[in-house]
Amino acid sequence: MDLLYVPILPAKQGEFAALSNLQPSYKSRIRPVFDVPNPGPGKPREMPMSRTAAKAGKAWGGKEAFLDITKWKSNARTESGIHVLEYSFAQFRAEGVQVHPVVGYDRWDDPEYSQALKNIAASHTVTPCIRLDRESLEDTYDLSYFSERMGAILVELEVEPKDCVVLVDLGDVSKASVPDVLGDAETAIDAVRSIGFETVVIAGSSMPATINLAVDEPDAVGCIPRIEMMAWKAIFEDRNDLKIVFGDYAVRNPDALDGVPAPHANAKIRYTISNQTFVVRGHSKKITRLAIQNTELACILVSSHHYMGPTFSWGDSQILQCSVGAVEMGSPTTWIAIDSNHHIQAVLTEVFEFQRRHIPGMPTSASSV
C-alpha cells in the first residue's frame, strides 16, 4: 500500500500519544520521522535515549519510522563513546520500532557521522531517507554537482536509489508563498528523479515560531494558510504521481528550540482544516491557568463551523470532552497530543481525498487496504 504521509515529529510524549491514538487502519499509511531530543549540555545521554526508545516502542512498536538527530551535533556521542544515531537506532530497533536512518545530505561530509550511518547500513536491512534541508536545496539547481554528491552517499551506503526515500525539507515556510516554494520543490523533485530515486517526500511547516505571528491578539481566532499543503497539491495536480508524498511538521514550527522555558505561554488550540490551520488563541498562563482557558477555547472550537465532530479522531473527542468540562486539560504536552492526533487524521483525509479526485478508480477510504 502506498505511503500517504510523512510527519516529522520530535520523539516526545505528546507526539507518541498522538500516534498511538490513531485509528489502527490509518497507522500503516504514515511513516513518521522521529527526531531524537537532546537533553542539553552536560546531561546524561544514554538513559534518556533509552527511555525515549521504550516510549516509542509502546506507541509505534511493529511499525516503520525514520530516525534523525537534527538536535545534535553531527559527531555527537553518548557517554560510552557511541555515536548518538547508532545508539538510538539500536534502542529503537530493540523496542520493536522498525526504524530506518535519516541521512543528512548536508551532514554527510562529517566523517564520524557518515561512519555511523555506514555501520548501521552494514548491519541492518534499511531503507535510508536522504534529507535535503533548506541549504542543500540550492545544490539541486547544479545537477552535476548534486548527482556526484548523492552518488557518493549511495555508493558508500551500498544502496540503490530506488531503495531510498528522499525528503525535500523546505523547513519553515510560514513567510513564504506557494509560488516561491513550488520552484524549489519541483527543481528538487526533477533532480532526484533524474538520479533514479522514486519516492520523494515534500515537507515544510507554515506554523509560525510564535503565537503572535499566527493570531496577533490574545483571545482571538484566526486562520493561517498551510503553504506546504497547497504546494504539494499543485505538484500532485500537475503530475498525478503517488510517489510524491506529502510531509510536514504536524503542529510545530521546525526551528523551535528544545527545552526553553516559556513562563508566558499562551493557551491555544491548533486545529487543522483544509489548506489552513484554525488557531483559537487564549492569553498568558500567568493571567489564567491553562486548564481553565482551554475549556473555553475548546467551547469556541466545538461551536465553530470548522469542528469536524467527536468521531473524526481521538483528538476531536478529547476536545469535546474538554469543552463540556468533563476533563481538565492544562498540560501543553496533552494539547500537542490532541492537536497532532487531529492533524494527522485531517492530513490523511485531505491527501487521500485530493488524490482520489485526480486519480479515478482509487479505493474510497484512506484506511482501506
Next chain:
Amino acid sequence: MEAKVIRSEEQHQEYLLEMQRLIANNPAVGSVDAERLELLSVLVEAYENQKYPIEAPDPIDAIHFRMQEQGLRQADLVQYFGTRSRVSEVLSRKRPLTVHMIRALSVGLGISAETLVGIEPTDASTGGKDDIDWADFPVKEMMARGWLNKLTNKAVQSAEDLVKGFIADAGMQFGSAAFRRSLHGDAYSPSTKHALYAWLARVIQKARERKSRVGPFNPETLGPAFLRELVQLSWYEHGPALAVEFLEKHGIAVVVEPALRGTLLDGAALQDSDGMPVIGLTLRFDRLDNFWFTLLHEVAHLWKHVNIEELFLDNLDSSSEDRRELEANRIAKEALIPRVAWKRSDAYLNPNYETIDKLSRELRIHPSIIAGRLRKERENYTVFNDLVGHNQVRKHFNLLEIEA
C-alpha cells in the same frame, strides 16, 4: 475569379455571399466548387480571426470575482503571490501572473488554470537586444562623479561622444560588434545595462591606476588554502583593508566604486585585456558579513569562471539558478565556515552570543560572518543585528558618504 487574401470589409462580404451560393449548391467532394469553397472559408476565417479575435476570459476579473465571493482582502492573497505589493501589482494589471502563481491560485482559490492562463506568464528571459544606445548612459551621474571630466579637453561634440570616449578609454571593445564580453550574474537587467557598463569601465580604469602596486598573478595560487588565508584576515580590526592588500600582493586588483543609481550591484569579477584579474566592490551594504561574503564570492569566480570573454556582475541578494553563481556561493560558504565545522558547532544548533563567539575563536574568523550565516539560513534579519558589523567597512576605504 482568383481568390485573394481579404483586405477589406467589402471583399469579406463578397466572399461570404459566394460561400452561401456554393453551399446552397451542395458541391460534390473534390469538385472545383468544393475546392473553391474550402479556399474561401480559409480566407474568411483568417480575416475574421484577425479582425474579430475571440477574447479569452479575463483572469484578473476571475480573481476579483472569487475575492468578492469569498470575502477575501488583498492581504489574504499574499500566500499565492509572495508579497503584498505583488498582489496589488497583479490585480491592477501592472504585473503579469507567473506559472507558479497560476498553480497556487488554482489550488487555493479553485479558479481553473485555463482561465488563469488568459494572460502570458512572466518567466521571460533577460534576452532581448544587446545593442548599445549611447544616449541611455547615465551621463549626468557620470559627470557628477567626475568620470567624464578628463575627456573634456578632447574634441568632443556631444555627451554621447564623451561617453564613447570614456568607454573606449577603458579599452572595452564596442567597435563593430557592440559589446563583446558576456555579462553574467544577477545584477544584470536590460534596463540597467548602460549604468553597469559605465561602472565596469570605471572599475577597469581604476584597476589600471593601481597596477603599479599589484603583484604578479599566478593562477595556481587560487585554491581552498588561499581562500582560508584570506578569510582569516577578518579576525583583525583592519580586516577589509588587509584583505585588499593580500589580494593585490597576489596579483588581483581590488577596486571599490559605489554603484550607479538603480543598479543592485554588490561586486564584479573580471579580467582586464592584459589578463590582470580585477575585483570590483560597491560596498552597497556597509556591513562586514556582506563584505566578506561578496569578496569570497568574487574570488571564487576568478578561480573558477572568469576569463577574457566572461565577466560577472553580482547582486548577492537574489537567489540564482546559474550553476556558476551557485558554485561561487558554495566555495565562498565553505571557505568562510566549512560545512563540517558548522554542523558540529554549538552556534548552529543553539545560536547565541556565547556560541557565536566560541566558533569565531575556533575558526579565527570575525563573528559577523557567523551571525550573517545564521541570519541568512533562518531568513531572519532581525537577529544578531549588532554582530554583523554595521558601518565597519566603508571607513576603511574613505567612503563614508555613499548613498545606500
